Structures are given as structure tokens and as C-alpha cells.
Amino acid sequence: MQRVPIALGERSYEILIGxxxxxxxxxxxxxxxxxxxxxxxxETVEPLYGxxxxxxxxxxxKAVHTVALPDGEAHKDWPTLNRIFDALLANACDRKTVxxxxxxxxxxxxxxxxxxxxxxxxxxxxxxxxLLAQVDSSVGGKTAINHPLGKNMIGAFYQPLRxxxxxxxxxxxxxxxxxxxLAEVIKYGPIADMxxxxxxxxxLAALVARDPQALAHAVRRSCEIKAEVVxxxxxxxxxxxxxxxxxxxxxxIESGLGYGEWLHGEAVGCGMVMGAxxxxxxxxxxxxxVERLTALVAKAGLPTRGPALGxxxxxxxxxxxxxxxxxxxxxVVVGPPGQASMRPAPDAMVRDVLAACCG
Amino acid sequence: MQRVPIALGERSYEILIGxxxxxxxxxxxxxxxxxxxxxxxxETVEPLYGxxxxxxxxxxxKAVHTVALPDGEAHKDWPTLNRIFDALLANACDRKTVxxxxxxxxxxxxxxxxxxxxxxxxxxxxxxxxLLAQVDSSVGGKTAINHPLGKNMIGAFYQPLRxxxxxxxxxxxxxxxxxxxLAEVIKYGPIADMxxxxxxxxxLAALVARDPQALAHAVRRSCEIKAEVVxxxxxxxxxxxxxxxxxxxxxxIESGLGYGEWLHGEAVGCGMVMGAxxxxxxxxxxxxxVERLTALVAKAGLPTRGPALGxxxxxxxxxxxxxxxxxxxxxVVVGPPGQASMRPAPDAMVRDVLAACCG
Numbered sequence: 186m187q188r189v190p191i192a193l194g195e196r197s198y199e200i201l202i203g204x205x206x207x208x209x210x211x212x213x214x215x216x217x218x219x220x221x222x223x224x225x226x227x228e229t230v231e232p233l234y235g236x237x238x239x240x241x242x243x244x245x246x247k248a249v250h251t252v253a254l255p256d257g258e259a260h261k262d263w264p265t266l267n268r269i270f271d272a273l274l275a276n277a278c279d280r281k282t283v284x285x286x287x288x289x290x291x292x293x294x295x296x297x298x299x300x301x302x303x304x305x306x307x308x309x310x311x312x313x314x315x316l317l318a319q320v321d322s323s324v325g326g327k328t329a330i331n332h333p334l335g336k337n338m339i340g341a342f343y344q345p346l347r348x349x350x351x352x353x354x355x356x357x358x359x360x361x362x363x364x365x366x367l368a369e370v371i372k373y374g375p376i377a378d379m380x381x382x383x384x385x386x387x388x389l390a391a392l393v394a395r396d397p398q399a400l401a402h403a404v405r406r407s408c409e410i411k412a413e414v415v416x417x418x419x420x421x422x423x424x425x426x427x428x429x430x431x432x433x434x435x436x437x438i439e440s441g442l443g444y445g446e447w448l449h450g451e452a453v454g455c456g457m458v459m460g461a462x463x464x465x466x467x468x469x470x471x472x473x474x475v476e477r478l479t480a481l482v483a484k485a486g487l488p489t490r491g492p493a494l495g496x497x498x499x500x501x502x503x504x505x506x507x508x509x510x511x512x513x514x515x516x517v518v519v520g521p522p523g524q525a526s527m528r529p530a531p532d533a534m535v536r537d538v539l540a541a542c543c544g
Numbered sequence: 545m546q547r548v549p550i551a552l553g554e555r556s557y558e559i560l561i562g563x564x565x566x567x568x569x570x571x572x573x574x575x576x577x578x579x580x581x582x583x584x585x586x587e588t589v590e591p592l593y594g595x596x597x598x599x600x601x602x603x604x605x606k607a608v609h610t611v612a613l614p615d616g617e618a619h620k621d622w623p624t625l626n627r628i629f630d631a632l633l634a635n636a637c638d639r640k641t642v643x644x645x646x647x648x649x650x651x652x653x654x655x656x657x658x659x660x661x662x663x664x665x666x667x668x669x670x671x672x673x674x675l676l677a678q679v680d681s682s683v684g685g686k687t688a689i690n691h692p693l694g695k696n697m698i699g700a701f702y703q704p705l706r707x708x709x710x711x712x713x714x715x716x717x718x719x720x721x722x723x724x725x726l727a728e729v730i731k732y733g734p735i736a737d738m739x740x741x742x743x744x745x746x747x748l749a750a751l752v753a754r755d756p757q758a759l760a761h762a763v764r765r766s767c768e769i770k771a772e773v774v775x776x777x778x779x780x781x782x783x784x785x786x787x788x789x790x791x792x793x794x795x796x797i798e799s800g801l802g803y804g805e806w807l808h809g810e811a812v813g814c815g816m817v818m819g820a821x822x823x824x825x826x827x828x829x830x831x832x833x834v835e836r837l838t839a840l841v842a843k844a845g846l847p848t849r850g851p852a853l854g855x856x857x858x859x860x861x862x863x864x865x866x867x868x869x870x871x872x873x874x875x876v877v878v879g880p881p882g883q884a885s886m887r888p889a890p891d892a893m894v895r896d897v898l899a900a901c902c903g
Contacts (some may be wrong), residue, residue, distance in 0.1 A: 210618070220869070220870040220871070247870075263622055263626065267622065270691055270697065270698060271693075274691055274693035274694055274697060274864060275693070277863055277864050277868075277871060279866075279868050279869050279870060279871075280866055280867075280869070281869060300662075300701060301700065302698045302699060303697065303698065304697060304699075304703050304866045305686070305688065305699045305700055305779075305780075305866075306700070306779070318873065327664070331628055332633055334630075334633035334634070335633055338629065338633060338662065338663060339629060339661045339662065340661060340663075340664045341660065341661060341664055341665070341700065342664050342665065342888070420664075421664075504636050505633060507638075507639055507663045507664075509636075509638050510579070510637075510638050510640060511579040511606075511638060511640075512579070512636060512638075529756050532860070534872075
């Protein structure tokens with residue numbers, strides 16, 4: 186078991202990474218005792234790992250309840266969130282109740298937001314079971330639900346007590362979901378660590394084969410980079426935005442096609458290609474970098490061309506991005522490779538990028 | 545204009561109290577400039593004070609939008625909250641957008657919660673126009689919406705940038721609403737300051753006549769006591785709960801009858817009588833104290849007997865109170881007069897209190 190600390194003062198916590206942690210007592214030691222716990226999961230994950238998690242935490246709580254939400258980004262909305270509140274209130278769960286998020290990014294984001302709001306805040310633990318959630322969404326305390334007019338528009342910064350990444354759960358992950366998770370792994374290269382990008386290029390086959398050693402390295406290094414960034418800028422005053430490389434274009438794709446049509450990681454993969462193309466046009470990287478990143482995204486099994494939503498629609502969708510200010514869209518760009526920053530770009534240039542990368 | 549500071553470290557702010565502040569530039573000086581602002585109000589208050597507020601803040605923002613919610617506690621729910629998010633997104637409001645809560649406790653609680661959640665947090669200003677909101681709900685950062693199974697169950701601790709109490713707005717407050725606000729004023733006596741209780745007894749007629757001097761003193765002293773308590777315990781780890789004297793019984797009345805049937809302050813007035821009766825049975829105050837408080841509540845125009853919901857229903861409703869732990873209800877009790885604390889009570893004793901005080 187490896188431990189990656191996230192240093193956030195009194196909100197500090199650890200990410201535990203290892204194979205078989207659901208059955209490993211030491212991964213759960215030290216979590217609070219309470220009358221009640223609620224495991225929030227989805228209908229796909231519950232039959233696979235629900236019972237294991239309930240067993241792992243049984244000694245900590247007098248009663249462990251479970252709510253299984255419908256699966257998928259299309260359900261990351263208020264009515265589904267409210268099912269968590271219904272379950273908490275129907276069981277008269279008090280302020281000490283611990284929530285456990287067992288599933289992917291959607292389950293983690295919703296459970297975290299429910300924990301932030303229920304009785305104005307109860308503790309929660311992330312138990313991510315997808316690659317995307319283990320390397321990105323479960324770490325750092327961003328929680329949210331979607332609004333029809335924009336992704337992750339309603340949420341909170343709210344840190345978990347702990348993140349428990351059991352790599353064994355990745356064995357059952359469908360290939361499409363796995364590839365989507367690789368997008369967020371790849372992301373850490375261009376924004377922070379080109380040596381890691383090289384390692385991913387060299388080890389992609391081992392990752393796709395779910396080799397435990399390769400997975401352990403990819404998850405740990407991803408979490409280390411994210412921990413470093415979040416530790417410096419918990420509430421995204423500046424630096425943290427670099428973790429959103431590819432996401433401004435990606436969110437527009439997800440929202441424009443309807444949530445769930447493309448997986449979040451698929452949209453981010455394609456969005457990184459667009460972000461690299463924009464970086465090139467801004468003179469920050471050369472064409473070879475764009476080709477290299479595009480090749481890796483394709484090899485990971487992810488789309489590299491965006492859907493033909495039309496440039497006007499893309500621009501409208503991106504203007505409500507959380508990084509926008511006063512109607513000006515701000516993009517995360519890369520350059521030199523291994524470093525990222527945020528800046529606006531002329532509409533005409535963005536239209537050129539969309540023309541080059543979509544349809 | 546009087547200023548009451550709330551000391552909460554980097555979240556510190558001031559409560560400004562005076563007559564005519566909506567038209568007083570100095571009350572708005574120093575608030576942030578931004579591209580957009582959203583005034584959240586209700587259909588009753590908007591025609592009375594909406595234009596004045598828009599004028600007061602016009603110099604701070606390029607565009608000031610307004611959303612007027614339906615009036616009343618029955619609308620303190622998700623669909624109504626979502627109208628705030630709709631307005632923000634339809635106007636492409638960014639992360640720097642300032643929200644202004646113009647209205648009573650319902651508007652303030654919903655606006656604050658919307659500000660806490662929109663893009664994971666935007667700044668907001670409280671502009672309370674009811675006595676209840678000026679002396680209690682606008683101060684201290686508690687925000688929430690109701691759930692059918694419990695009051696204020698979904699919310700956040702989220703502090704405003706400033707609270708601007710224009711006493712002139714109390715002139716248009718219906719008598720029933722004014723009396724409801726008096727409940728929260730009276731509350732500060734038994735829990736913290738019996739000299740203030742004496743002052744209220746002596747000045748009740750002046751208050752009901754909306755005498756500006758009397759109002760200014762009542763609002764200021766109430767805010768001072770609340771500021772003192774909140775400054776010591778922002779997130780209700782302990783002490784802050786004393787501000788909820790009368791509220792455990794009161795919330796059960798509101799929820800049991802259906803939100804909006806009794807006003808919040810009416811339920812709290814009656815709840816304080818029940819809380820005093822419980823304190824007496826626990827040996828903390830004498831019968832004369834209960835009679836004195838009951839007489840003042842009645843003189844303020846508030847109900848002193850609870851509705852006949854049945855003891856079982858009261859107990860069920862109180863068991864989901866946020867102060868309950870492991871199914872044990874914890875009541876705020878008074879004793880000696882001027883001091884309060886939180887403790888459990890035997891079910892049989894609570895049933896005796898309900899039998900004595902309801903129907």
C-alpha cells in the first residue's frame with residue numbers, strides 16, 4: 186500500500202493506493218466511529234463491490250445503509266442527488282454520519298456534494314473504482330452536479346477524510362471507461378511532467394492490459410502531481426486551473442452533445458488535442474508536440490476530433506465555463522511542454538482551432 | 545449608522561444598521577466591482593425596494609439582473625433555488641458575480657446557499673428587510689433549503705461580505721411578520737442577557753409602533769449577541785447551538801404543519817415556551833420564569849400553545865433535528881435565566897411538556 190498525502194492544513198488527508206484494499210483492514214483503520222454510515226454507489230458497481238465495502242467498514246458503524254444511484258453522467262443532477270438526501274433523512278442519519286462514495290467520478294462528485302450540504306456538512310470517504318476517479322476526480326475536494334446549461338456548475342470545495350484506491354477494482358472496468366481514465370493520466374504529462382508522459386508512451390500496452398505494477402505507478406504519480414497542485418491552491422485562485430487542460434473544450438462537447446453521450450474522459454482527450462492546437466497557434470509549442478500528444482490520445486483509444494457542433498455553439502458553451510471572466514473565455518494552454526498556464530485567446534483563433542479539430 | 549463587526553478571521557464582516565441605508569452611499573462603499581450582479585428577492589419585496597437597491601449598487605457592476613422568487617417558507621425548496629441558478633446561467637454570470645439577498649429569512653437563506661454552490665462559491669451581500677432577518681437569519685452564515693422530511697436540512701456555512709440592515713424597510717412589514725421577528729429578539733434575553741429581556745418588556749409598545757430608536761437598539765443588541773456567539777463557534781461545534789433555543793420544538797411545528805402554515809418566528813415563540821417548560825422540569829428555572837417568558841411571547845402577538853400533532857409525531861420530527869445524535873434528541877435549555885446549554889431529556893418528560901403546552 187502506498188500513501189500520497191494531501192497537505193491542506195486541518196483538512197489534510199491521505200490517498201491510499203494498493204491492490205485489494207477493500208479487504209485490507211489497515212486501509213480503513215482510524216476512520217471515525219459513528220451510529221450511521223451511508224454507502225453511495227451506482228447500480229453497476231453495487232453488485233460488484235458493495236458487500237465488500239460494507240464488510241470493510243462494519244466495525245465502525247452501528248448501521249450501514251446503501252443507496253445505489255442510476256449509472257452515468259446523465260444522472261449527475263439534482264433529482265438523483267436528492268435520492269441521497271432522501272436516504273439520509275429516511276434513516277434519520279445525524280450530523281456524525283459518514284458517507285462513502287463507492288464508484289466513479291459521478292458517484293464521487295455527487296456524494297461529496299451531498300456530504301458538503303447535508304446538515305451543512307458531514308464527513309465522507311472516497312472509494313473510487315474507476316481509473317478516472319482514482320487519478321483525478323476523487324482527489325482534491327471538487328464536488329458538483331451539472332446544470333442543463335453547464336457542467337459542474339453547482340457544487341462545493343469539500344475535502345474527504347481519506348481516498349482509498351483499490352487497484353483491484355479496475356479489473357472489472359469496461360475498456361471504454363478505462364480509456365477515458367487514461368485521458369486524465371495523460372493530462373499530467375503536458376501540464377507538469379514530460380518524463381511521466383514518456384513513461385506513459387512506453388507503458389501504454391501494460392496499462393491497457395491492467396498490469397498491477399504499471400497501474401500502481403500511473404495512479405501514484407498522477408495523485409502526486411494533483412496533490413502538489415491542490416496543496417498550493419485548494420480553491421482554484423490560480424494555479425489549480427492547469428488541471429483543467431482540455432476541459433474547456435471538453436465540457437463544451439459534453440454539454441453540447443448532452444451529458445453521457447461522450448464520456449468525460451473522451452471529451453477531455455479530444456479537448457487536450459484542441460488545447461494543444463491552440464497552444465501551437467499561440468506560439469507556445471511546436472507542431473511536433475501537437476502530433477505527439479494527438480498520437481498518444483489516439484493510441485489510448487480516445488477520440489481526437491471533436492463533434493461538429495458549430496463554432497458559435499462551442500463559443501457559447503465555453504463562455505459559461507467557470508474560468509471565464511466578464512464574457513472572456515480563458516483557456517489552459519501548454520508551453521513549454523511540461524508547463525501550463527491560463528490565458529484568453531482571440532475568438533478568430535479559437536474558430537480556426539475548431540475548424541481544424543472538429544467534424 | 546451603527547456597525548457591528550463579526551470576527552471570523554479572513555471571513556470577518558460588518559453588520560450595518562441604520563435608517564435609510566438603501567439610499568446611503570456609505571453603506572455600499574467598498575463592496576467589490578464586477579461585471580455582473582444578481583439581486584435575489586421575492587414578489588412582495590421587489591416592488592417595494594428592488595429599484596432602490598439596484599440604484600444603490602449600479603456603480604459597482606456593469607449589469608445588475610434581478611430574480612423575484614415566490615414569497616414564503618413553502619418555497620424554500622430546490623425548484624425555487626434552481627431559479628437562481630437558471631438566472632445566473634442564462635445571463636452567463638461568472639465566478640466574480642455578486643449576489644444580493646433582498647428580503648426576509650427565506651430569501652437570505654436561499655441566496656446564501658445559491659452563492660455557496662454556484663461555481664463552487666461566489667460572493668454575496670445580505671440586505672434583510674424583515675425584523676427576523678435583521679436580528680437573526682442574515683447574520684452568521686447559516687444558509688439552507690428545506691427537505692420535505694426536515695427543515696434547513698440541505699445547506700452550507702457560508703458568510704456574506706456584509707449585512708446591510710435598513711430599518712426603514714421595517715415600516716412596510718405586516719404586523720404578523722413583525723411579531724414573528726420579535727420572537728428571535730426575545731430569544732436573546734433568556735439565552736444571554738436578562739437585562740435585554742427587561743428592556744424588551746419595557747419597550748414592547750415602542751417596538752410594535754416601529755419607533756426608530758427602539759428598533760435600532762433591538763436590532764443592534766440582537767446582532768451583538770449573535771456576533772459574539774458566532775465569532776466563538778462559526779460551525780456550531782457547541783456553543784452556537786444556544787441560538788437555537790425554541791427551535792427544536794419550533795422546527796417540528798413548521799415541518800409537521802407543512803412549511804408556511806405557521807411563520808418560523810411564530811413556531812419559535814411557541815417553541816421557547818415549550819423549551820422553558822422543559823427547563824423548569826429539569827430543575828433549571830422556576831415556574832415564575834416560565835410564566836414571565838410566556839407572558840412576553842403572548843404580548844408580542846405570538847402563539848404560546850403548540851398545535852396538537854400528537855406526541856409521537858413531535859418526537860419523530862425532532863429526532864431528525866440537526867442537533868440530535870444517534871437518535872437522541874438534544875434540546876437547548878435555559879437556566880439560570882440568561883444562560884443556555886444543550887442536553888438530552890427523557891422521552892417521558894418531553895411528552896409531559898407536549899401535553900402541558902399543546903392543543
